[in-house]
Amino acid sequence: MRKIHFITLLFIWILLISISFLWNYSNVKVNNEKVVLNKSQSFFNQILISRSWNASHGGVYVPIDEKTQPNEYLKDSAKNITTLNGMQLTKVNPSFMTRQIAEHNDRRNNVHFHITSLNCIRPKNKPTEKEIQALKRFEAGENEVLNFVEFPEPSYMYMAPLHAEQSCLQCHGFQGYKAGDVRGGISVSFPAKVYIEAMRSQIISLSVVHFILLFLGILGIVLFYKINNKYFAIIGDKNLELQQTISGRDKLFAIIAHDLRSPFSAILGYLDILHQDYKELSEEEISDCINEADKAAHDSFDLLNNLLIWAKSQQDGIVIDIKKVNLCQIIKEALLPHLNNANIKDITVKIEVSEEIFICVDEFTFQSIISNIITNALKFTPRGGTISISAIEENELVKITISDTGVGIPSNKIKKIFNEDVLVTTKGTDGEAGSGLGLMLCKELSEKNKGKISIESTLGKGTNVILKFPNCNTNL
Incomplete structure (x- = not known):
């Protein structure tokens, strides 16, 4: 083999591995964003369902206590009532209920909801800078926004618009809203640490696998180059040895390309499932993933061990x-x-x-x-x-x-x-x-x-x- 051919083969192999890595790296990032987006949409949709239920009843009454005081911003003559047995109740409208759910979620799940608008009635609902940008994009026609926020801690902020419905106009009609208008939005924020670590772990695994493939490929190419050059000049009685070497080379590449890649793909696949869906999986499903990944790892080890012994035997090592x-x-x-x-x-x-x-x-x-x-x-x-x-x-x-x-x-x-x-x-x-x-x-x-x-x-x-x-x- 000429040196130019050797260099070209090395370049092609490195290029293929690089393309494979970049493609898989991109998929990891896209899949991570999909997981975050799906989680955010689930929280947001749950809030919408709760608000819709509340609105369908024209608000609901709950006992007045230290945590639930009458909503000073609700203009309703029947805002506070007293039952026949003397219990004092206050009406909770969709916005008030959203704030109550947000406080509960913040304490239990470390998930923060914020209902806001460019035209707030309640001062505490004033939007942040990123929420203002999102609200303007909603008015321009966008349906949702997902941002990564660095401060005060790495977190994801998802926001989607709230459209004025007929039932909303009872409280917000005086602000000039009509049914169908973008009245505001709800942002959903939660820590990004677990998702960043999961993505980093996947990228590390991806890097290790591609490095192994790159190293084995280069090693195979170098060995082939040396063996080929060593035996190329030998004719006659050495021709049979040369054919055996070429056959061994092809066999080695076939094993590396198929049987070695398959177990690593299985390991990555099960790790990806564990990283993305760990909280949603049952203990039995988690155990199955770990067992299958362990089985694939042992298969890879057995194959590598046989490859090493076989390689030594082929070279009389x-x-x-x-x-x-x-x-x-x-x-x-x-x-x-x-x-x-x-x-x-x-x-x-x-x-x-x-x-x-x-x-x-x-x-x-x-x-x-x-x-x-x-x-x-x-x-x-x-x-x-x-x-x-x-x-x-x-x-x-x-x-x-x-x-x-x-x-x-x-x-x-x-x-x-x-x-x-x-x-x-x-x-x-x-x-x-x-x-x-x-x-x-x-x-x-x-x-x-x-x-x-x-x-x-x-x-x-x-x-x-x-x-x-x-x-x-x-x-x-």
Whole structure:
């Protein structure tokens, strides 16, 4: 590859990641504004409904107490009445009721309502500077205004107009209003901190994901550039190695582009739901979101771990140190990280391996083989199933069988599982992601340990994965 092509490829990749980030960043801001707007509209509409109910009754009477004194601005001969049993009542009109609800909301929900007008009767209803600007925009034809206010604390202020209705003219007719006129408006203000933090958290997550994609893409391009330049000049007997490298490169990009992006998208999606709708979600829905995000995170980790081991194996970066190891003990160590997942799916794991059997393998890669096979068995075994691990000595070999009571594998797929040119991707019984890389990695690592792997399966009954490795008991 020429240097100009390398630089162009880097530029295109960076440009694509930048466009993706900016587009998603814009969506985060737009979605946050929609959430705030929906909340504001809900509060405002509730006030309108309450006012409409009040107006439909021509006002309502409530007992006079310290918090509810007669409205000095209400011109009504029947403003104050006394019941037959001597209880003193005062009439609460829509405006008075709005102020009462506003005070109650301010105390309980930290949400502030303010009814105001450019032509106020009550001095305390005088509009602020931003409310004046909004009221003028209403008179010009706008239907609502949403502002972000920095002082005295970051908050959102939503405002929508109040139009004069026939029932309103009883109190405001003397001001010259006619039905349909913009008589004023109600502003709804509430702290913006929780929304700003939620948006910031989403942007941070978005940045991390795009940085990882950018880094992996650049790393892939750089590796490709170096490998390509190194092998480009080699012809003849090195041509096969070059083709394998190109095939590995394509496979790596395919995994990164699809299987790595999908879990991160799922994580972001569930985090977005939690950030935006946390207060509206039930405990069960919150738990489901967390469980699904956790499952996606573990899938991502498993895939990255396999990618790292696979990348090392492709570059001969794995050092194989074959030595005598106790089979039962090494299997138990490999199983340990998977016991929690087995418990979650109520799957029984049985180890039927004699403590007296020793095999000759590299400990790290053998544990990777067992771990990948157990991961697959857990994915494709329904809840309440069983996974069994057994071993027998066959002269110079030890035959290890890992059996599950899972869904089984079609015979046509078994032939493709160990094919490096085809990645067989299948969802687990609980929707777990699978890249198809695990079993292919098991085949490569088995061969590096002078072992073999094969699969026997029956649809609906389960799968047997059979491993054969050198028996150390015969080589003492």
